[in-house]
Amino acid sequence: MRRGGMNRGATNCGATRRLGRRFYRQQPVDVAKQLLGQRLVHIVGGRRLAGTIVETEAYLGVEDKAAHSFGGRRTKRTETMYRDGGTSYVYLNYGIHHLFNVVVSNRDDPKAVLIRALSPMEGLSKMRDHRLAAKRDVDLCSGPGKLGQAMAFTREHNALDLVSNPFVFIERVHQRGGHGDSERIVACPRIGIDYAEEWAAAPLRFYLRGDANVSRSCPKNGEKHG
DNA sequence: AGAGTGATCATG
């Protein structure tokens, strides 16, 4: 399974290694599923803010009515989606929330994965400072707007290269395709995109079954039925 | 269930 060249170009970060270009150049559904269990990191003032990714959404590109790049739309904002896989895409939503996405696939193929929830792991005291509304630790990162606030993401973090940026990246915790993990993955529709018609029902949201940090809008089924 | 918030985008 281990191949010598597999990690070439990856950056060492202590015991773990960040995800590389090859990972991000996959298609959105694959990246969305494989990101579950990996660790999103933002280093602020020398301190690590980090959490395990427990919920994602895939945005399929020009054919996906819910994607900003639907129909090949190219504007100042969406320009980021046309960059190479592994680029961050951060934008302000509802005038309040900074949503953190990862561009996937290749240059000029505008697809992305939204990181929707984290299980907070490092820098929790800073996260609490950033999120005064959070009463419990499961309120810190249990939604895309919340994690943007807890992790101190702003539009300054738009269009960064997650493969090489010193401060923002994702660490590989699990090898892809680990069967134990895929058992835990639940797929359900994305929400808040009613305008997207037939795309509104597509099962493009993925989360870890039973994790306490998934967002409110996930079907409560997480645990096994019965 | 409703308000809040401001950049963005399509009009003109």
Added chain:
DNA sequence: ATGATCACTCTC
């Protein structure tokens, strides 16, 4: 310039 829209969260 103007107005509608919005990949959400909080408080009631």
